[in-house]
Each structure stands twice: as structure tokens, then as C-alpha cells.
Amino acid sequence: MTMSSYPVLCYRPGCGRPAAFKIASRWSDGVTHELKTYFLACPACVDGLFEQARAKQAACRLAPGETLDPPDVFALARGTRDRELAKRPAKG
Numbered sequence: 001m002t003m004s005s006y007p008v009l010c011y012r013p014g015c016g017r018p019a020a021f022k023i024a025s026r027w028s029d030g031v032t033h034e035l036k037t038y039f040l041a042c043p044a045c046v047d048g049l050f051e052q053a054r055a056k057q058a059a060c061r062l063a064p065g066e067t068l069d070p071p072d073v074f075a076l077a078r079g080t081r082d083r084e085l086a087k088r089p090a091k092g
Contacts, residue, residue, distance in 0.1 A: 009040070012039075015042060017045075018042060019042055021073050022037055022041075023037070023046070023049055023053045023074075024036055024053075024072065024074060025068050025069050025071045025072070027066070027069075028067045029063070034082065035085075038052070038053035041073075050073055053071040054071055072088075074087055
């Protein structure tokens, strides 16, 4: 049975456009490693949501042994696992 395709939308309230990016931080408890997702974002909203993600990450309290990197922006690709997502090139 094939999985149905559904739209993944931007998290910014009222936006409704398709998400093209995942804004996330690499998290670990020393054993498990994963991306902590803050937002999914369309190209128009990614910069504003990235700033919000930075504030959220800075406010996170970690348990002993946990690590949480600063947020990055990853290009979404349907059917791709988090560890395979490509980082968006830095602006500049």
C-alpha cells in the first residue's frame, strides 16, 4: 500500500504556503541523536521563523548529558530522513 501524499505547510500562522525548509537543531542525550524541529517554513517565512527558533533554542534547559546545537535550516525533501537532509547554504 502506498502512502498518500499530503501537503506540508508553513508553520507561520496564516501563511498556508507549502513548506520548503525545516528549521531544527541537532540534539543528543549522549546515546540518541536527532533533529529537534522548531518550524517548517516556506521561502517567504524562513528568515523570521529562524530568528524565533534561535530564541527558543537559547531558552532551552538541558538535562545533564544533553546537547543542543544552534538551529540550522535544512531543505525539505519528501521521503528523506532527517539525517540525510541538506543544510541550506549560509547567506552572505
